[in-house]
Amino acid sequence: MVEKHHIIPVWFFVGLLLLIYGVMILASGLAEWSQPSDVVLAQLHAPVWWGALLVVLGIIYCAKFRPGRAD
Amino acid sequence: MNAPLMIAADATLVQLRGVDLAIIAIYFLLVLGIGFYLKRFATTGEDFFLAGREMTAWVAGLAFVSANLGSLELLGWAGNAYQYGIMAAHWYWIGAIPAMVFLGLVMMPFYYISKTHSVPGYLKLRYGPEASALSAITFAFMTILMSGVNMYAMAVVMEVVLGWNLHFSIIVSSLTVGVYVAAGGLFSAIFNEVLQFFLIWFGALLIPILGLVETGGWSGMVARIHQNFPGENFTHMWAPMSSPAHNPMGVYWVAIVFGLGAVQSMGYWTTDFLVVQRVLSAKDVRSAKLAPIIGSFFKMAVPLIVILPGLLGRAVLPWHLVPANQAQPGQFKYDDVLPLMLARYCGPGLLGLGITALVAGFMAGMAGNVSAFATVWTYDLYRPYLRKDAPDSHYVSMGRWCTIIGLFVSIGAAYLVTRNKSMMDYVQALFGFFIAPLFGTVLLGMLWKRVSRMAGFWGLLAGVVSSITIFSLMKVDERWVSVFALSPLAQPLAQAMWQALWSCITCVVVTVLVTMVTKPRPDEELRGLVYALTDTAHEQHASLFHKPAFWGAVALVILVILQIIFW
Numbered sequence A: 001m002v003e004k005h006h007i008i009p010v011w012f013f014v015g016l017l018l019l020i021y022g023v024m025i026l027a028s029g030l031a032e033w034s035q036p037s038d039v040v041l042a043q044l045h046a047p048v049w050w051g052a053l054l055v056v057l058g059i060i061y062c063a064k065f066r067p068g069r070a071d
Numbered sequence B: 001m002n003a004p005l006m007i008a009a010d011a012t013l014v015q016l017r018g019v020d021l022a023i024i025a026i027y028f029l030l031v032l033g034i035g036f037y038l039k040r041f042a043t044t045g046e047d048f049f050l051a052g053r054e055m056t057a058w059v060a061g062l063a064f065v066s067a068n069l070g071s072l073e074l075l076g077w078a079g080n081a082y083q084y085g086i087m088a089a090h091w092y093w094i095g096a097i098p099a100m101v102f103l104g105l106v107m108m109p110f111y112y113i114s115k116t117h118s119v120p121g122y123l124k125l126r127y128g129p130e131a132s133a134l135s136a137i138t139f140a141f142m143t144i145l146m147s148g149v150n151m152y153a154m155a156v157v158m159e160v161v162l163g164w165n166l167h168f169s170i171i172v173s174s175l176t177v178g179v180y181v182a183a184g185g186l187f188s189a190i191f192n193e194v195l196q197f198f199l200i201w202f203g204a205l206l207i208p209i210l211g212l213v214e215t216g217g218w219s220g221m222v223a224r225i226h227q228n229f230p231g232e233n234f235t236h237m238w239a240p241m242s243s244p245a246h247n248p249m250g251v252y253w254v255a256i257v258f259g260l261g262a263v264q265s266m267g268y269w270t271t272d273f274l275v276v277q278r279v280l281s282a283k284d285v286r287s288a289k290l291a292p293i294i295g296s297f298f299k300m301a302v303p304l305i306v307i308l309p310g311l312l313g314r315a316v317l318p319w320h321l322v323p324a325n326q327a328q329p330g331q332f333k334y335d336d337v338l339p340l341m342l343a344r345y346c347g348p349g350l351l352g353l354g355i356t357a358l359v360a361g362f363m364a365g366m367a368g369n370v371s372a373f374a375t376v377w378t379y380d381l382y383r384p385y386l387r388k389d390a391p392d393s394h395y396v397s398m399g400r401w402c403t404i405i406g407l408f409v410s411i412g413a414a415y416l417v418t419r420n421k422s423m424m425d426y427v428q429a430l431f432g433f434f435i436a437p438l439f440g441t442v443l444l445g446m447l448w449k450r451v452s453r454m455a456g457f458w459g460l461l462a463g464v465v466s467s468i469t470i471f472s473l474m475k476v477d478e479r480w481v482s483v484f485a486l487s488p489l490a491q492p493l494a495q496a497m498w499q500a501l502w503s504c505i506t507c508v509v510v511t512v513l514v515t516m517v518t519k520p521r522p523d524e525e526l527r528g529l530v531y532a533l534t535d536t537a538h539e540q541h542a543s544l545f546h547k548p549a550f551w552g553a554v555a556l557v558i559l560v561i562l563q564i565i566f567w
Helices: A010-031 A046-064 B003-010 B018-039 B045-053 B057-066 B071-091 B097-113 B119-126 B129-162 B166-204 B206-215 B217-228 B253-271 B273-280 B285-304 B307-316 B334-345 B350-385 B392-419 B422-447 B453-476 B479-485 B492-516 B548-565
Strands: none
Touching: A010 A046, A010 B018, A010 B166, A010 B350, A046 B206, A046 B350, B018 B166, B018 B350, B045 B166, B045 B273, B045 B350, B045 B392, B057 B166, B057 B273, B057 B285, B071 B129, B071 B253, B071 B307, B071 B334, B071 B350, B097 B119, B097 B253, B097 B273, B097 B285, B097 B422, B097 B548, B119 B129, B119 B273, B119 B350, B119 B422, B129 B166, B129 B334, B129 B350, B129 B392, B129 B422, B129 B453, B166 B273, B166 B350, B166 B392, B206 B217, B206 B307, B206 B334, B217 B307, B253 B273, B253 B422, B253 B492, B273 B285, B273 B350, B285 B307, B285 B548, B307 B334, B334 B350, B350 B392, B422 B453, B422 B492, B453 B479, B453 B492, B479 B492
16 A cells, blocks of 8 residues: 555554553553452453453554565 | 443443543544544545555455444444344345455446446446436435434434533544544545454454353353243344244345345445445555455454344343333343443453444544545536536545535534434435445446446436335335235334335336337447446456455355354
8 A cells, every 4th residue: 555655554553553552451451450340250351361462463563564664 | 230230220331431531532643643644645636535546455345344334333233133133144244245245346347447436427437417416416415414323323322321422422523533534535534444443343352252251152142042032033044034923023034135135235335335435445456356355254254243242132131122212211222232241341441442443433434424425526516517627636625625514514414313313214214215226227237238328317216216115105004014025024124125125126127118218328438337348357367366256256155154054
């Protein structure tokens, strides 16, 4: 998608959003580790592993599609 | 009942904390930032209205499927899954996949090669101004109304789910959409749709995962549904359709196969310009053919985050949800199932992500409508009928103003719906009046070169009139339901399928009859527009894995396997 206009690929923005959200959700999950929120299956600590997954995917997308990277 | 849900029953469905609000705020800042960033690239008409025709098959394919993955659809279809069971998945499988493959392999080459900006634009080239103007005026009018309905629906959901003020939601969301679409045109709309696609998946996927953990897998969920609703069949797709009396939708399999699969979905996915515009942004014919097929694989997976949460709601929620028109204060309705499931499993942070996905879905829906409206108004109405020979920059400027004006009209429509809520059902029904006959007109035009200019117009008009007539008769007197839907038990979804089928048949019959008594257009005027006179690239030298036809076949095989699994 960069042939004519050299636009930053949309995948970079996807990665950025996933990374930011991943960090926030992971931090929120860790903060409530000892006192989980009152939801069903809270003992599984879903925010921690879901946040970690978002962080990993976000880093991969940001690195692979960062502006200026030669394909 | 756990604590958050008790709060929900008393006040709002969910309560957000600081981290959730921060997640929502970051989304708004990011889309506005992307809009301003993309403004510098949207300088020509092709840039603004067709995103420069440089999108890869993946981006165009995701935007194509995402344009249909708005929050109204998510909430509504999760509610339908709760109400009708897994039969609701027909709208994602037989009601989408064959049409997407057909669009990619058969219809897209004509749209793309003719270099049209829109579906009415294709009709103008193929038939002339009459059919094109009828299609453009109705599309522009309905698109803007639909944008208003989307806006109103979002504000209501935010009010019910979060307790947000109705006016606040309408103003903030429409201003944001107005700024980023007016700045970047279709570039902005497509970027936002791709972001929305990821948000929706990551915001909603935890619900089925945790739901299946709670119920002990698929078989555990089915056992719980049977225990909670003995004697009712919510977990089979085809087996209960031998008779309308055997399924909660009151439908025969014939209506699903021919009404939904062959007409309604074909009409929507191949002629609704809102979705087709995304594919027209592809960088070449092969990408344009591949984009809907890529989209079909993602579409096949959507029931995981929409239908499964509805079914899980039947299995795990401690109350029975009710239809919207029967809900008493303190009772939850079918369409609340997705927010209820979100509140059940998602604590701070994850809740913010889920709500952001819903907000993003609503805003992408509005952006899709206004960007399609701006294109059809500028290229199919303003340029041919009001100002023919203006410079390209004038049309870009018109597109930007149209976006802003379109949003103000949408806000007006939203407030109109606020005053008269039954309007919402009728505006949504309006779309159904035009889509099925339009499919007949476009398809006949592509495949049969003999169809004449006036046959296209009269066929389309007859189809639309028949659709409105059938809809009105079934609403006025329920006895007509037995006549048109072949069963008095047919529910609104089943009625809509039959309405689509009859109106398309009417359109085709009238088009053929008028063609027989009118003069065809000369061959040289139809090159690149009809099958017999167009050299569509067949990619003879491409490897198997690079051929759109191969991936289309794979999509259809997976579709058949899914039907057998969930028979």
